[in-house]
Amino acid sequence: MYSQGLIRPGGPDGGEDDADALARFQARIDAEEKIEPGDWMPAAYRKTLIRQISQHAHSEIVGMQPEGNWITRAPTLRRKAALIAKVQDEGGHGLYLYAAAETLGIAREEMEEQLLTGAAKYSSIFNYPTLTWADVGAIGWLVDGAAIMNQIPLCRCSFGPYARAMIRVCKEESFHQRQGYEVMTALAKGSPAQKAMAQDALDRWWTPSVMMFGPPDSDSTHSDQSMAWKIKRFTNDSLRQRFIDATVPQAEYLGLRIPDPDLRWNAETGHYDIGPLDWDDFWRVVKGGGPMNRQRIANRRRAHDDGQWVRAAAAAHAAKRAARREAAE
Amino acid sequence: MTEAPNTPRLPLWEVFIRPRNGLAHRHVGAVHAADAEMAMLAARDVYTRRGEGRSIWVVEARHLHASDPDDKAALFDPADDKVYRQPTHYHVPEEVGDM
Numbered sequence: 001m002y003s004q005g006l007i008r009p010g011g012p013d014g015g016e017d018d019a020d021a022l023a024r025f026q027a028r029i030d031a032e033e034k035i036e037p038g039d040w041m042p043a044a045y046r047k048t049l050i051r052q053i054s055q056h057a058h059s060e061i062v063g064m065q066p067e068g069n070w071i072t073r074a075p076t077l078r079r080k081a082a083l084i085a086k087v088q089d090e091g092g093h094g095l096y097l098y099a100a101a102e103t104l105g106i107a108r109e110e111m112e113e114q115l116l117t118g119a120a121k122y123s124s125i126f127n128y129p130t131l132t133w134a135d136v137g138a139i140g141w142l143v144d145g146a147a148i149m150n151q152i153p154l155c156r157c158s159f160g161p162y163a164r165a166m167i168r169v170c171k172e173e174s175f176h177q178r179q180g181y182e183v184m185t186a187l188a189k190g191s192p193a194q195k196a197m198a199q200d201a202l203d204r205w206w207t208p209s210v211m212m213f214g215p216p217d218s219d220s221t222h223s224d225q226s227m228a229w230k231i232k233r234f235t236n237d238s239l240r241q242r243f244i245d246a247t248v249p250q251a252e253y254l255g256l257r258i259p260d261p262d263l264r265w266n267a268e269t270g271h272y273d274i275g276p277l278d279w280d281d282f283w284r285v286v287k288g289g290g291p292m293n294r295q296r297i298a299n300r301r302r303a304h305d306d307g308q309w310v311r312a313a314a315a316a317h318a319a320k321r322a323a324r325r326e327a328a329e
Numbered sequence: 330m331t332e333a334p335n336t337p338r339l340p341l342w343e344v345f346i347r348p349r350n351g352l353a354h355r356h357v358g359a360v361h362a363a364d365a366e367m368a369m370l371a372a373r374d375v376y377t378r379r380g381e382g383r384s385i386w387v388v389e390a391r392h393l394h395a396s397d398p399d400d401k402a403a404l405f406d407p408a409d410d411k412v413y414r415q416p417t418h419y420h421v422p423e424e425v426g427d428m
Contacts, residue, residue, distance in 0.1 A: 036398075038395070038397075038398035039398055040398070085378075088378065089378070092374075092375050092376075092378060095358075095360070095375050096358055096375070099358045099359040099360070100358075102341070102359065107338070108338075108361055109338060165358070168357075172378075172379070311339065311363075314339070314362075314363035314364075314367060315339070315363050317363065317364070318363035318364035318367075321364060322364075
């Protein structure tokens with residue numbers, strides 16, 4: 001997270017055909033050296049990181065909405081305080097990540113614009129609605145659980161500012177998952193109606209959560225290069241498997257059923273096998289066809305428009321004070 | 330969604346936090362804000378939600394001067410061949426013990 005001011009305009013990247021520079025860069029990566037903002041980097045490395053970090057930031061910002069939906073209806077003051085803190089954290093995580101992306105030479109305003117116009121994507125998990133209080137528990141447990149699985153290896157990402165931001169995020173995220181599981185535990189051990197509510201939430205959130213790791217390795221377009229650059233440390237499928245193996249026993253403890261008739265323990269591999277996933281549906285939601293895509297972006301646009309006068313007033317106030325200081329000197 | 334053309338972009342401020350007295354301020358990230366006062370408020374909200382700090386510095390990014398990465402060799406390589414600046418370069422007889 002270093003300032004844009006430290007990056008020369010256009011970035012220091014050489015031509016992609018500069019084989020020597022590319023080889024030197026790859027050697028640094030292979031030696032586990034971190035890449036810092038002012039360093040030479042291939043234009044494609046820069047572009048990949050800007051896309052990934054800004055989409056990650058957008059996901060945090062949009063991710064405030066599904067849970068924010070339940071703040072005023074949280075069942076107790078304790079739950080409400082925790083939920084407010086969690087949603088505030090998501091906003092903070094978005095800001096750490098925007099700051100990290102800015103070190104690569106993209107302006108904050110440009111990223112905001114990409115989100116508001118729909119040019120940039122964000123995690124498709126946030127395009128599903130939060131219909132009941134149990135959804136708040138399921139999101140903390142499953143969505144944040146999956147996010148942590150994804151984010152822990154990113155703490156060792158080759159790009160320094162991204163890795164440092166992820167270390168902060170991971171430290172804070174652990175509270176999110178635990179509070180979610182606590183909500184689920186209370187419901188699962190509660191009345192039959194509460195348990196049914198918890199099961200319903202698991203039924204709706206399980207598949208989208210498992211899909212958060214992205215398309216299967218066989219179809220993942222960015223995977224190989226990102227692995228070579230050590231932006232990514234594990235493949236989508238291996239992280240997905242790790243999440244499933246960790247989560248199935250947690251569901252068993254709650255006495256809830258994972259909504260997958262093909263889910264089986266495989267003694268040979270030492271992992272759980274799952275049934276086929278509907279990737280056509282995943283892509284439909286990514287491309288804007290999910291139940292909440294329109295509303296999420298409409299809310300973001302409204303928040304941005306509603307904040308316009310605040311930004312203008314802050315700038316005018318700062319200019320007035322600067323002029324007064326100058327006159328006094 | 331479009332900003333009024335006369336609204337300037339909010340400047341970038343680098344944020345440094347002293348985790349507790351006795352330790353130096355350390356760079357933690359950046360915020361955008363119209364002036365130092367607002368940058369301070371934003372830094373507090375974004376970077377110290379869990380008691381991470383006892384003191385905050387915000388520095389407008391345009392006031393920060395950094396060494397040029399291209400000068401790395403000229404600036405730092407000369408230190409590499411001056412091993413005589415390291416204590417381990419000097420031999421102390423074993424009988425003398427730790428020094």
